Amino acid sequence: MCRNAYMQLLWGEFVMKAYTEVFKALGDPTRLRIIHLLTLAGKELCVCEFVDSLEEPQYNISRHLKELRQAGLLTERKEGRWVYYSLNKDGGNFKDSLFKLVRSISVDKEDAKRLKERLGIRVKGECVLGIQKSYLLSKKGGGVRVKKTMS
Protein backbone atom coordinates (compact mmCIF):
# COMPACT_ATOMS: atom_id res chain seq x y z
CA MET A 1 0.00 0.00 0.00
CA CYS A 2 2.70 2.47 1.00
CA ARG A 3 5.66 2.37 -1.35
CA ASN A 4 7.74 5.15 0.12
CA ALA A 5 7.91 7.91 2.70
CA TYR A 6 5.96 10.35 0.56
CA MET A 7 3.16 7.87 0.02
CA GLN A 8 3.11 7.14 3.72
CA LEU A 9 2.71 10.81 4.45
CA LEU A 10 -0.15 11.13 1.99
CA TRP A 11 -1.77 7.97 3.28
CA GLY A 12 -1.42 9.14 6.85
CA GLU A 13 -3.09 12.43 6.07
CA PHE A 14 -5.81 10.68 4.14
CA VAL A 15 -6.59 8.36 7.04
CA MET A 16 -6.41 11.14 9.57
CA LYS A 17 -8.87 13.15 7.52
CA ALA A 18 -11.25 10.21 7.40
CA TYR A 19 -11.25 9.85 11.17
CA THR A 20 -11.60 13.58 11.62
CA GLU A 21 -14.64 13.59 9.36
CA VAL A 22 -16.23 10.85 11.44
CA PHE A 23 -15.87 12.76 14.68
CA LYS A 24 -16.92 15.99 13.03
CA ALA A 25 -20.05 14.25 11.77
CA LEU A 26 -20.93 13.24 15.33
CA GLY A 27 -20.23 16.75 16.60
CA ASP A 28 -23.74 17.98 15.88
CA PRO A 29 -26.78 17.32 18.10
CA THR A 30 -29.11 16.19 15.33
CA ARG A 31 -26.55 13.87 13.75
CA LEU A 32 -25.58 12.39 17.09
CA ARG A 33 -29.24 11.75 17.82
CA ILE A 34 -29.63 10.05 14.44
CA ILE A 35 -26.77 7.65 15.11
CA HIS A 36 -27.88 7.13 18.69
CA LEU A 37 -31.38 6.28 17.54
CA LEU A 38 -30.06 3.78 15.02
CA THR A 39 -27.91 2.05 17.63
CA LEU A 40 -30.96 1.73 19.86
CA ALA A 41 -33.27 0.60 17.07
CA GLY A 42 -30.95 -2.11 15.87
CA LYS A 43 -32.38 -1.90 12.37
CA GLU A 44 -32.62 0.35 9.37
CA LEU A 45 -34.92 3.33 9.63
CA CYS A 46 -36.79 5.34 7.05
CA VAL A 47 -36.34 9.09 6.56
CA CYS A 48 -39.89 9.89 7.68
CA GLU A 49 -39.32 7.85 10.82
CA PHE A 50 -36.31 9.98 11.71
CA VAL A 51 -38.35 13.12 11.09
CA ASP A 52 -41.22 12.07 13.35
CA SER A 53 -38.91 10.69 16.05
CA LEU A 54 -36.44 13.56 16.26
CA GLU A 55 -39.00 16.23 15.43
CA GLU A 56 -36.69 18.07 13.09
CA PRO A 57 -37.76 19.44 9.68
CA GLN A 58 -37.51 17.01 6.80
CA TYR A 59 -34.94 19.04 4.89
CA ASN A 60 -32.65 19.09 7.91
CA ILE A 61 -32.91 15.36 8.45
CA SER A 62 -32.17 14.72 4.79
CA ARG A 63 -29.08 16.91 4.84
CA HIS A 64 -27.73 15.43 8.05
CA LEU A 65 -28.29 11.91 6.76
CA LYS A 66 -26.31 12.83 3.69
CA GLU A 67 -23.41 14.13 5.77
CA LEU A 68 -23.37 11.00 7.89
CA ARG A 69 -23.33 8.89 4.76
CA GLN A 70 -20.47 10.91 3.30
CA ALA A 71 -18.54 10.44 6.53
CA GLY A 72 -18.93 6.70 6.04
CA LEU A 73 -21.24 6.14 8.99
CA LEU A 74 -24.43 5.28 7.12
CA THR A 75 -25.55 3.28 4.13
CA GLU A 76 -28.80 3.87 2.31
CA ARG A 77 -31.24 1.51 0.66
CA LYS A 78 -33.97 2.74 -1.65
CA GLU A 79 -37.30 0.96 -1.72
CA GLY A 80 -39.68 2.74 -4.05
CA ARG A 81 -40.26 6.20 -2.68
CA TRP A 82 -38.87 5.24 0.69
CA VAL A 83 -35.22 5.45 1.66
CA TYR A 84 -33.89 3.45 4.57
CA TYR A 85 -30.67 4.30 6.37
CA SER A 86 -28.63 1.95 8.52
CA LEU A 87 -25.31 1.97 10.34
CA ASN A 88 -22.34 1.27 8.09
CA LYS A 89 -20.06 -1.11 9.96
CA ASP A 90 -17.66 -1.76 7.10
CA GLY A 91 -13.97 -1.33 7.67
CA GLY A 92 -12.59 -2.92 10.80
CA ASN A 93 -13.35 -2.58 14.47
CA PHE A 94 -13.28 1.16 14.68
CA LYS A 95 -16.87 1.88 13.71
CA ASP A 96 -18.16 -1.05 15.71
CA SER A 97 -16.55 0.34 18.85
CA LEU A 98 -17.73 3.80 17.97
CA PHE A 99 -21.34 2.73 17.59
CA LYS A 100 -21.21 0.87 20.91
CA LEU A 101 -19.88 4.04 22.47
CA VAL A 102 -22.67 6.15 21.02
CA ARG A 103 -25.22 3.59 22.10
CA SER A 104 -23.98 3.90 25.69
CA ILE A 105 -24.74 7.62 25.80
CA SER A 106 -27.49 8.31 28.29
CA VAL A 107 -29.65 11.11 27.00
CA ASP A 108 -33.31 11.74 27.54
CA LYS A 109 -35.38 8.98 26.07
CA GLU A 110 -37.96 11.03 24.20
CA ASP A 111 -36.47 10.21 20.79
CA ALA A 112 -36.60 6.49 21.46
CA LYS A 113 -40.11 6.75 22.84
CA ARG A 114 -41.34 8.55 19.74
CA LEU A 115 -39.57 6.06 17.50
CA LYS A 116 -41.30 3.18 19.25
CA GLU A 117 -44.67 4.78 18.59
CA ARG A 118 -43.76 5.51 15.02
CA LEU A 119 -42.53 1.96 14.38
CA GLY A 120 -45.95 0.79 15.52
CA ILE A 121 -47.45 1.90 12.23
CA ARG A 122 -45.12 -0.18 10.07
CA VAL A 123 -46.80 -2.98 8.13
CA LYS A 124 -44.95 -6.27 7.84
CA GLY A 125 -41.83 -4.50 9.02
CA GLU A 126 -42.00 -1.93 6.27
CA CYS A 127 -42.62 1.79 6.34
CA VAL A 128 -45.94 2.54 4.64
CA LEU A 129 -46.77 6.06 5.81
CA GLY A 130 -44.79 9.26 5.38
CA ILE A 131 -44.26 12.03 7.88
CA GLN A 132 -47.12 12.10 10.38
CA LYS A 133 -46.25 15.41 12.03
CA SER A 134 -47.05 17.58 9.05
CA TYR A 135 -45.49 20.71 10.55
CA LEU A 136 -42.13 19.00 10.03
CA LEU A 137 -42.47 18.90 6.26
CA SER A 138 -41.11 22.43 6.34
CA LYS A 139 -40.73 24.81 9.23
CA LYS A 140 -43.12 27.63 8.45
CA GLY A 141 -45.61 26.17 6.05
CA GLY A 142 -47.25 23.68 8.36
CA GLY A 143 -47.30 21.01 5.72
CA VAL A 144 -48.66 23.06 2.88
CA ARG A 145 -47.64 21.62 -0.46
CA VAL A 146 -47.06 24.13 -3.22
CA LYS A 147 -48.92 23.41 -6.42
CA LYS A 148 -46.87 23.14 -9.57
CA THR A 149 -49.61 24.56 -11.77
CA MET A 150 -49.43 28.34 -11.67
CA SER A 151 -51.17 31.53 -12.90
Place this chain on the structure above:
Amino acid sequence: MCRNAYMQLLWGEFVMKAYTEVFKALGDPTRLRIIHLLTLAGKELCVCEFVDSLEEPQYNISRHLKELRQAGLLTERKEGRWVYYSLNKDGGNFKDSLFKLVRSISVDKEDAKRLKERLGIRVKGECVLGIQKSYLLSKKGGGVRVKKTMS
Protein backbone atom coordinates in the same frame (compact mmCIF):
# COMPACT_ATOMS: atom_id res chain seq x y z
CA MET B 1 -31.45 15.24 40.00
CA CYS B 2 -34.49 15.43 37.73
CA ARG B 3 -37.59 16.60 39.58
CA ASN B 4 -40.03 16.78 36.70
CA ALA B 5 -40.48 16.44 32.97
CA TYR B 6 -39.21 19.93 32.26
CA MET B 7 -36.05 19.35 34.27
CA GLN B 8 -35.55 16.08 32.45
CA LEU B 9 -35.80 17.85 29.14
CA LEU B 10 -33.27 20.46 30.19
CA TRP B 11 -30.97 17.82 31.63
CA GLY B 12 -31.24 15.75 28.48
CA GLU B 13 -30.30 18.70 26.31
CA PHE B 14 -27.46 19.59 28.63
CA VAL B 15 -26.02 16.09 28.48
CA MET B 16 -26.51 15.87 24.73
CA LYS B 17 -24.65 19.13 24.29
CA ALA B 18 -21.78 17.85 26.41
CA TYR B 19 -21.39 14.75 24.24
CA THR B 20 -21.71 16.81 21.10
CA GLU B 21 -18.95 19.11 22.27
CA VAL B 22 -16.69 16.12 22.88
CA PHE B 23 -17.13 14.80 19.35
CA LYS B 24 -16.84 18.25 17.87
CA ALA B 25 -13.57 18.72 19.75
CA LEU B 26 -12.21 15.56 18.13
CA GLY B 27 -13.42 16.66 14.71
CA ASP B 28 -10.29 18.64 13.96
CA PRO B 29 -7.00 17.12 12.77
CA THR B 30 -4.76 18.94 15.22
CA ARG B 31 -6.97 18.22 18.21
CA LEU B 32 -7.35 14.58 17.24
CA ARG B 33 -3.56 14.32 16.95
CA ILE B 34 -3.18 15.88 20.39
CA ILE B 35 -5.47 13.33 22.02
CA HIS B 36 -3.97 10.50 20.00
CA LEU B 37 -0.48 11.51 21.08
CA LEU B 38 -1.54 11.59 24.72
CA THR B 39 -3.08 8.13 24.54
CA LEU B 40 0.17 6.82 23.06
CA ALA B 41 2.39 8.66 25.54
CA GLY B 42 0.52 7.43 28.57
CA LYS B 43 1.55 10.49 30.56
CA GLU B 44 1.09 14.22 30.79
CA LEU B 45 2.80 16.33 28.15
CA CYS B 46 4.02 19.89 28.14
CA VAL B 47 2.83 22.51 25.64
CA CYS B 48 6.25 22.85 24.03
CA GLU B 49 6.37 19.09 23.59
CA PHE B 50 3.12 19.18 21.65
CA VAL B 51 4.46 21.99 19.49
CA ASP B 52 7.67 20.17 18.58
CA SER B 53 5.92 16.82 18.08
CA LEU B 54 2.98 18.00 15.99
CA GLU B 55 4.92 20.79 14.28
CA GLU B 56 2.09 23.27 14.59
CA PRO B 57 2.55 26.91 15.66
CA GLN B 58 2.53 27.52 19.40
CA TYR B 59 -0.56 29.72 19.34
CA ASN B 60 -2.54 27.08 17.53
CA ILE B 61 -1.52 24.38 19.97
CA SER B 62 -2.46 26.61 22.90
CA ARG B 63 -5.85 27.35 21.44
CA HIS B 64 -6.62 23.73 20.60
CA LEU B 65 -5.54 22.60 24.06
CA LYS B 66 -7.93 25.13 25.53
CA GLU B 67 -10.80 23.82 23.45
CA LEU B 68 -10.07 20.25 24.44
CA ARG B 69 -10.00 21.29 28.09
CA GLN B 70 -13.30 23.11 27.74
CA ALA B 71 -14.81 20.01 26.16
CA GLY B 72 -13.78 18.11 29.28
CA LEU B 73 -11.16 15.96 27.59
CA LEU B 74 -8.04 17.43 29.19
CA THR B 75 -6.83 18.65 32.54
CA GLU B 76 -3.94 21.01 32.99
CA ARG B 77 -1.26 21.26 35.66
CA LYS B 78 0.96 24.30 36.00
CA GLU B 79 4.53 23.86 37.12
CA GLY B 80 6.29 27.20 37.09
CA ARG B 81 6.35 28.45 33.55
CA TRP B 82 5.49 25.04 32.19
CA VAL B 83 1.97 23.74 31.69
CA TYR B 84 1.32 20.02 31.42
CA TYR B 85 -1.81 18.58 29.88
CA SER B 86 -3.18 15.09 30.45
CA LEU B 87 -6.26 13.10 29.55
CA ASN B 88 -9.24 13.79 31.79
CA LYS B 89 -10.85 10.46 32.57
CA ASP B 90 -13.33 11.76 35.11
CA GLY B 91 -16.98 10.91 34.75
CA GLY B 92 -17.74 7.28 34.03
CA ASN B 93 -16.73 4.86 31.33
CA PHE B 94 -17.47 7.04 28.36
CA LYS B 95 -14.19 8.90 28.13
CA ASP B 96 -12.18 5.81 28.95
CA SER B 97 -13.75 4.00 26.00
CA LEU B 98 -13.34 7.04 23.86
CA PHE B 99 -9.62 7.33 24.60
CA LYS B 100 -9.12 3.64 23.87
CA LEU B 101 -10.87 4.20 20.57
CA VAL B 102 -8.68 7.15 19.66
CA ARG B 103 -5.60 5.21 20.70
CA SER B 104 -6.56 2.46 18.24
CA ILE B 105 -6.51 4.83 15.29
CA SER B 106 -3.73 3.93 12.92
CA VAL B 107 -2.26 7.06 11.47
CA ASP B 108 1.26 7.74 10.32
CA LYS B 109 3.68 7.52 13.19
CA GLU B 110 5.65 10.70 12.63
CA ASP B 111 4.03 12.48 15.57
CA ALA B 112 4.92 9.67 17.96
CA LYS B 113 8.44 9.45 16.57
CA ARG B 114 9.04 13.16 17.10
CA LEU B 115 7.55 12.97 20.59
CA LYS B 116 9.93 10.17 21.49
CA GLU B 117 12.87 12.30 20.43
CA ARG B 118 11.54 15.29 22.25
CA LEU B 119 10.93 13.33 25.48
CA GLY B 120 14.62 12.37 25.34
CA ILE B 121 15.57 15.84 26.51
CA ARG B 122 13.48 15.73 29.67
CA VAL B 123 15.46 15.76 32.93
CA LYS B 124 14.24 13.55 35.76
CA GLY B 125 10.96 13.19 33.91
CA GLU B 126 10.40 16.92 33.73
CA CYS B 127 10.33 19.29 30.81
CA VAL B 128 13.26 21.69 31.06
CA LEU B 129 13.54 23.17 27.56
CA GLY B 130 10.97 25.14 25.58
CA ILE B 131 10.16 24.88 21.90
CA GLN B 132 13.18 23.59 19.98
CA LYS B 133 11.84 24.23 16.49
CA SER B 134 11.95 28.00 16.70
CA TYR B 135 9.99 28.51 13.49
CA LEU B 136 6.96 27.22 15.41
CA LEU B 137 6.96 30.08 17.91
CA SER B 138 5.01 31.97 15.29
CA LYS B 139 4.39 31.17 11.64
CA LYS B 140 6.14 33.92 9.75
CA GLY B 141 8.63 35.36 12.19
CA GLY B 142 10.91 32.36 12.46
CA GLY B 143 11.19 32.68 16.21
CA VAL B 144 11.96 36.37 16.41
CA ARG B 145 10.97 37.79 19.77
CA VAL B 146 9.71 41.35 19.75
CA LYS B 147 11.35 43.61 22.29
CA LYS B 148 9.04 45.42 24.67
CA THR B 149 11.21 48.54 24.85
CA MET B 150 10.36 50.83 21.96
CA SER B 151 11.43 54.13 20.30
Place this chain on the structure above:
DNA sequence: TGCATATATGCATTTCTACACATATAATAT
Protein backbone atom coordinates in the same frame (compact mmCIF):
# COMPACT_ATOMS: atom_id res chain seq x y z
C1' DT C 1 14.86 45.40 39.04
C1' DG C 2 14.88 44.10 34.48
C1' DC C 3 15.30 40.67 30.98
C1' DA C 4 14.27 36.15 29.13
C1' DT C 5 11.13 32.51 28.33
C1' DA C 6 6.73 29.53 28.36
C1' DT C 7 2.19 30.06 27.40
C1' DA C 8 -2.13 32.52 26.39
C1' DT C 9 -5.09 35.70 23.89
C1' DG C 10 -7.10 40.10 21.39
C1' DC C 11 -8.08 41.11 16.77
C1' DA C 12 -8.95 40.79 11.84
C1' DT C 13 -9.79 37.81 8.06
C1' DT C 14 -11.36 34.04 5.75
C1' DT C 15 -13.68 29.74 5.50
C1' DC C 16 -17.08 26.60 7.11
C1' DT C 17 -21.61 25.27 9.00
C1' DA C 18 -26.42 25.01 10.05
C1' DC C 19 -30.74 26.60 8.99
C1' DA C 20 -34.85 28.07 6.52
C1' DC C 21 -37.32 28.91 2.38
C1' DA C 22 -38.66 27.31 -1.88
C1' DT C 23 -38.57 24.01 -5.19
C1' DA C 24 -36.72 19.91 -7.74
C1' DT C 25 -36.65 14.86 -8.45
C1' DA C 26 -38.47 10.41 -8.55
C1' DA C 27 -41.71 7.03 -7.68
C1' DT C 28 -46.72 5.84 -6.75
C1' DA C 29 -51.60 6.16 -7.03
C1' DT C 30 -55.86 7.62 -9.14
Place this chain on the structure above:
DNA sequence: ATATTATATGTGTAGAAATGCATATATGCA
Protein backbone atom coordinates in the same frame (compact mmCIF):
# COMPACT_ATOMS: atom_id res chain seq x y z
C1' DA D 1 -51.57 11.24 -17.96
C1' DT D 2 -51.80 13.84 -13.88
C1' DA D 3 -51.80 14.59 -9.21
C1' DT D 4 -49.74 13.02 -4.99
C1' DT D 5 -46.15 11.86 -1.99
C1' DA D 6 -41.27 10.75 -0.14
C1' DT D 7 -37.03 12.61 -0.34
C1' DA D 8 -33.32 15.70 -1.93
C1' DT D 9 -31.20 20.10 -2.99
C1' DG D 10 -30.22 25.21 -4.81
C1' DT D 11 -29.72 29.50 -2.55
C1' DG D 12 -29.19 33.12 0.79
C1' DT D 13 -27.80 34.26 5.38
C1' DA D 14 -26.20 34.44 9.97
C1' DG D 15 -23.22 32.65 13.23
C1' DA D 16 -19.30 29.65 14.30
C1' DA D 17 -14.70 28.23 13.74
C1' DA D 18 -9.78 28.13 12.13
C1' DT D 19 -5.82 30.80 11.22
C1' DG D 20 -2.08 34.24 11.47
C1' DC D 21 -0.16 38.31 13.40
C1' DA D 22 1.04 40.79 17.20
C1' DT D 23 1.22 41.18 21.86
C1' DA D 24 -0.11 40.19 26.73
C1' DT D 25 0.64 37.51 30.98
C1' DA D 26 3.30 35.17 34.19
C1' DT D 27 7.14 32.97 36.06
C1' DG D 28 12.13 32.40 36.63
C1' DC D 29 16.74 34.11 36.55
C1' DA D 30 20.75 37.33 36.50
